[in-house]
Amino acid sequence: MKMNRRHDCRLFLCEGKMEKYEPILERLEKTAKQYTNIAPENGQFLSILIRAIQAKYVLEVGTSNGYSAIWIASALKQTGGQLITLEVDHKRAAEAQAHFNEAGLTNIVEIRVGNAIDEIPKCEPPFGLVFLDAEKNEYLRYLELVLPKIRSGGIIVADDTVTMRNEMLDYVDFVFNTSLLNSVDIPLDDGIILSYKN
Numbered sequence: 001m002k003m004n005r006r007h008d009c010r011l012f013l014c015e016g017k018m019e020k021y022e023p024i025l026e027r028l029e030k031t032a033k034q035y036t037n038i039a040p041e042n043g044q045f046l047s048i049l050i051r052a053i054q055a056k057y058v059l060e061v062g063t064s065n066g067y068s069a070i071w072i073a074s075a076l077k078q079t080g081g082q083l084i085t086l087e088v089d090h091k092r093a094a095e096a097q098a099h100f101n102e103a104g105l106t107n108i109v110e111i112r113v114g115n116a117i118d119e120i121p122k123c124e125p126p127f128g129l130v131f132l133d134a135e136k137n138e139y140l141r142y143l144e145l146v147l148p149k150i151r152s153g154g155i156i157v158a159d160d161t162v163t164m165r166n167e168m169l170d171y172v173d174f175v176f177n178t179s180l181l182n183s184v185d186i187p188l189d190d191g192i193i194l195s196y197k198n
């Protein structure tokens, strides 16, 4: 059975007071290819995860125009949490900031403009959830930098793990073979690897 993506999102967005974000998300979905945004169901997945673990501090690596950050921040609004999102491209970061302003999420999201390799060491722990969605062949470097900053029981979500797996084989090898993490492949849209920090 084919999943009705928008119906699925609406169910979530009508809970609480989240319907405010729907027009922005719908608009951004029209340019999702250009901005390489996650699929709506991956946004829904992140949102459920954040609320389920009651995450307070989330780090996103790779903001683009802020589509996934709006999903994350809208969930953090319910948990009373905060998001730091990292983007190297100034133009995209400015577009994302405009979307956060429009969504009324500026008190929840802080965008830091710069290379994640330089920015992650400056980020304050402890993170309950980290979402990796920038350069695929740098996932392992991002993880090495951020792992000490993730609390025990924290979660790492890596995107594009089916469609771009060949670019992150070192990451895949690490997360499935270290005793520090328990990991599972989830074939949701472009694929996710979900890792739990022991």
Ligand SMILES: C[S@@+](CC[C@H](N)C(=O)[O-])C[C@H]1O[C@@H](n2cnc3c(N)ncnc32)[C@H](O)[C@@H]1O
Residues within 6 Å of the ligand: 035, 036, 037, 038, 061, 062, 063, 064, 065, 066, 067, 068, 069, 086, 087, 088, 089, 092, 114, 115, 116, 117, 133, 134, 135
């Ligand atoms: C796949 S897009 C992110 C999409 C976004 N998570 C969403 O779903 O809306 C990847 C983004 O990572 C950014 N990026 C690439 N390398 C980076 C780096 N080293 N540090 C920070 N951002 C980076 C790119 O400029 C691009 O905007």
